[in-house]
Amino acid sequence: MSQITVTLPDGSERSLQEGSTGIDLATEIGPGLARAALVIEENGEARDLAAPLHDGAKVRILTDRDQDSLEHIRHSTAHVLAQAVLQLFPGATFAGGPPIENGFYYDFELPGGASFSDEDLITIEARMREIIAADQPFERFELPIDEARELMVDHPYKRVFMDLAAAGDDSDNEVGTGSEISFYRNSDTFVDMCRGPHVPSTGRLGHFKLTRHGGAYFRGSEKNPMLQRIYAVAFANKKDLAAFLKQQEEAAKRDHRRLGVELDLFSFPEEIGSGLAVFHPKGGLIRKVMEDYSRAQHEAAGYEFVYSPHITKENLFKTSGHLEWYAEGMYPPMELDREGDQPGTAYYLKPMNCPFHILIYRSRQRSYRDLPLRLFEFGTVYRYEKSGVVHGLTRARGFAQDDAHIFTTPEMMEEEVSGLLDFVLDMLRDYGLDDFYLELSTRPEDKAIGTEEEWDRATEVLRSAASSKDLELVMDPGGGAFYAPKISVQARDAIGRTWQMSTIQVDLMLPQRFDLSYIGADGEKHRPVMIHRALFGSVERFFAVLLEHYAGAFPLWLAPTQAAILPVSTAHDSYARDIAARMRTSGYRVEVIEAAETLGNRIRRAKGEKLPYVLVVGDDDVANNTVGVNARGNDVERDVPLDDFLTRFAQELLERGS
RNA sequence: GCCCCCUUAGCUCAGUCGGCAGAGCGCUUCCAUGGUAAGGAAGAGGUCGUCAGUUCAAUUCUGACAGGGGGCUCCA
Numbered sequence: 001m002s003q004i005t006v007t008l009p010d011g012s013e014r015s016l017q018e019g020s021t022g023i024d025l026a027t028e029i030g031p032g033l034a035r036a037a038l039v040i041e042e043n044g045e046a047r048d049l050a051a052p053l054h055d056g057a058k059v060r061i062l063t064d065r066d067q068d069s070l071e072h073i074r075h076s077t078a079h080v081l082a083q084a085v086l087q088l089f090p091g092a093t094f095a096g097g098p099p100i101e102n103g104f105y106y107d108f109e110l111p112g113g114a115s116f117s118d119e120d121l122i123t124i125e126a127r128m129r130e131i132i133a134a135d136q137p138f139e140r141f142e143l144p145i146d147e148a149r150e151l152m153v154d155h156p157y158k159r160v161f162m163d164l165a166a167a168g169d170d171s172d173n174e175v176g177t178g179s180e181i182s183f184y185r186n187s188d189t190f191v192d193m194c195r196g197p198h199v200p201s202t203g204r205l206g207h208f209k210l211t212r213h214g215g216a217y218f219r220g221s222e223k224n225p226m227l228q229r230i231y232a233v234a235f236a237n238k239k240d241l242a243a244f245l246k247q248q249e250e251a252a253k254r255d256h257r258r259l260g261v262e263l264d265l266f267s268f269p270e271e272i273g274s275g276l277a278v279f280h281p282k283g284g285l286i287r288k289v290m291e292d293y294s295r296a297q298h299e300a301a302g303y304e305f306v307y308s309p310h311i312t313k314e315n316l317f318k319t320s321g322h323l324e325w326y327a328e329g330m331y332p333p334m335e336l337d338r339e340g341d342q343p344g345t346a347y348y349l350k351p352m353n354c355p356f357h358i359l360i361y362r363s364r365q366r367s368y369r370d371l372p373l374r375l376f377e378f379g380t381v382y383r384y385e386k387s388g389v390v391h392g393l394t395r396a397r398g399f400a401q402d403d404a405h406i407f408t409t410p411e412m413m414e415e416e417v418s419g420l421l422d423f424v425l426d427m428l429r430d431y432g433l434d435d436f437y438l439e440l441s442t443r444p445e446d447k448a449i450g451t452e453e454e455w456d457r458a459t460e461v462l463r464s465a466a467s468s469k470d471l472e473l474v475m476d477p478g479g480g481a482f483y484a485p486k487i488s489v490q491a492r493d494a495i496g497r498t499w500q501m502s503t504i505q506v507d508l509m510l511p512q513r514f515d516l517s518y519i520g521a522d523g524e525k526h527r528p529v530m531i532h533r534a535l536f537g538s539v540e541r542f543f544a545v546l547l548e549h550y551a552g553a554f555p556l557w558l559a560p561t562q563a564a565i566l567p568v569s570t571a572h573d574s575y576a577r578d579i580a581a582r583m584r585t586s587g588y589r590v591e592v593i594e595a596a597e598t599l600g601n602r603i604r605r606a607k608g609e610k611l612p613y614v615l616v617v618g619d620d621d622v623a624n625n626t627v628g629v630n631a632r633g634n635d636v637e638r639d640v641p642l643d644d645f646l647t648r649f650a651q652e653l654l655e656r657g658s
Numbered sequence: 659g660c661c662c663c664c665u666u667a668g669c670u671c672a673g674u675c676g677g678c679a680g681a682g683c684g685c686u687u688c689c690a691u692g693g694u695a696a697g698g699a700a701g702a703g704g705u706c707g708u709c710a711g712u713u714c715a716a717u718u719c720u721g722a723c724a725g726g727g728g729g730c731u732c733c734a
Contacts, residue, residue, distance in 0.1 A: 214729025215661025537734040567692040604695035
């Protein structure tokens with residue numbers, strides 16, 4: 001019998017009998033590896049351990065220690081989920097179940113249009129553990145498509161995947177595009193169509209948890225039937241699973257909706273309506289500091305401040321194209337001045353500020369000497385978000401954008417965009433975010449005005465500016481607005497989640513629709529380019545991101561109350577009030593919590609509010625003009641001279657540090 | 659908008675297999691004047707999200723609506 005040779009990752013070669021498999025190779029290298037092996041990579045492509053190896057292949061055996069094994073562990077666990085559901089719910093059918101970040105999901109359709117309950121997840125998970133305990137092997141086999149259709153006769157969604165694959169569309173990643181359809185058999189009763197590979201047997205799995213269930217459209221389209229999806233997380237070992245669950249708990253504690261209530265920052269009164277927030281004094285103070293700093297920075301960067309109304313006659317949004325392309329995101333119109341049968345005038349709440357700023361531009365003849373003209377406004381916009389998507393401050397129906405529109409010549413636009421990106425990133429860093437990547441969103445296929453050529457030109461400007469920064473650039477095909485492509489800045493927060501923050505759009509369309517012009521050095525009329533940009537994105541969303549990023553413990557410059565002064569007893573009240581008065585004259589935000597309760601209790605409450613500084617003053621302090629300093633996250637210091645503390649306080653404010 | 663779930667005191671949550679409700683925290687008052695994360699006592703506070711229906715009787719069962727949560731789609 002002839003031999004084959006394979007190359008291991010360290011460059012060494014192994015000779016094996018022809019027909020040898022990954023598991024044969026692992027066994028030959030060592031029994032420990034054979035026990036730990038999950039899948040094998042052959043020339044970079046993952047395959048089953050039971051598959052025969054090819055001569056000359058570069059191979060790599062993946063164990064549970066390899067990050068690359070995770071998707072196979074997750075994908076294999078998804079099959080166990082499918083098996084459990086099909087067994088527990090007779091008549092159920094299944095669609096797709098891919099691995100995703102941290103886990104996997106699987107889509108089902110239950111008989112009679114039923115859905116899963118929370119209790120079902122417990123039952124299903126228990127059955128999954130039985131399947132895992134049974135250590136069923138994953139056995140691959142392949143069938144021609146007509147036999148495959150026969151095998152999946154009860155599972156119409158699987159047949160849709162086959163048809164798509166047969167037509168060359170494997171966007172769902174369910175089956176390969178070869179002439180045969182591959183399957184995996186787990187027991188006499190369960191077979192799933194799948195491209196594989198899988199771990200050798202179900203006994204290799206087990207560190208998973210079913211997390212949620214919910215509806216999901218088949219293949220992600222609203223036009224398709226809604227299936228029932230179960231989500232799960234899965235890891236290679238117990239420790240990773242526990243760490244992930246712990247991190248979820250931490251994220252839940254930071255949830256801005258929860259902190260908003262606990263810290264008395266904002267609320268969503270039912271009386272006002274879904275997605276419409278009010279900011280309470282403490283939240284309002286934070287927001288004001290955020291906005292004040294933003295204004296100061298914009299002023300320094302050459303922006304001018306404008307204001308515009310919340311509503312407008314419909315014509316403005318007809319000209320801009322919003323009514324044609326964005327109407328479903330807008331509140332319905334209100335009709336004014338109706339007389340008898342004569343229709344009145346329709347007014348709309350604005351979903352964007354750009355048309356208003358355009359009118360400011362157009363209010364007079366512009367010269368190239370005026371450009372770039374940078375108009376800035378904290379403009380409140382209203383968008384009629386679908387009821388299912390409203391989510392705290394991050395997805396509201398009314399919110400303020402720190403919106404600016406820069407009108408510039410085509411020649412200057414590239415430089416303007418590049419400078420803008422620096423401005424944006426610097427400012428985000430000032431607010432405490434420093435881990436970014438960029439995303440470039442291109443022309444939406446069937447929801448865009450203008451020609452492809454113009455889009456290409458605008459997109460190229462963004463691309464070149466983005467790639468000149470030393471940041472990762474991710475493509476988002478078709479994700480642009482109807483009038484322009486955009487760069488968005490994605491920021492990672494303190495616990496690694498990413499948020500879409502700033503957006504920058506290069507717009508060649510609206511200047512045309514509004515027939516904007518400027519007089520060039522040649523005395524002729526030219527068309528300006530418009531750059532739309534919002535740095536916070538929405539003030540509300542940015543507020544929420546900072547709140548979660550800092551877990552409510554805002555840095556000194558943003559904290560609504562910067563220090564609480566606690567007299568040990570009533571005898572020290574006036575000393576405490578004197579310090580407070582002195583600090584207030586410097587503009588510091590200070591409160592005195594008098595000795596109506598025990599000191600321990602007052603400290604506890606101040607700590608609960610996550611105040612940066614708690615100052616305790618007693619007999620010694622009154623005698624020596626000192627304070628006891630209990631700084632957030634630090635040990636208690638006694639007998640700190642007041643002037644020293646104030647110097648330190650001022651310094652920390654200046655550094656805007658956290 | 660679609661699928662599922664939830665809504666009881668300011669907050670977090672018990673509870674009533676249909677007979678008009680409880681706790682902890684918070685709040686108010688009194689006592690305690692306490693040097694770094696809960697001192698004690700008393701008190702106030704709820705037509706059980708809203709509107710219908712079934713019933714002798716609904717906070718409890720049914721439906722609609724509103725608000726919220728988790729998904730899908732969409733998005734700043």
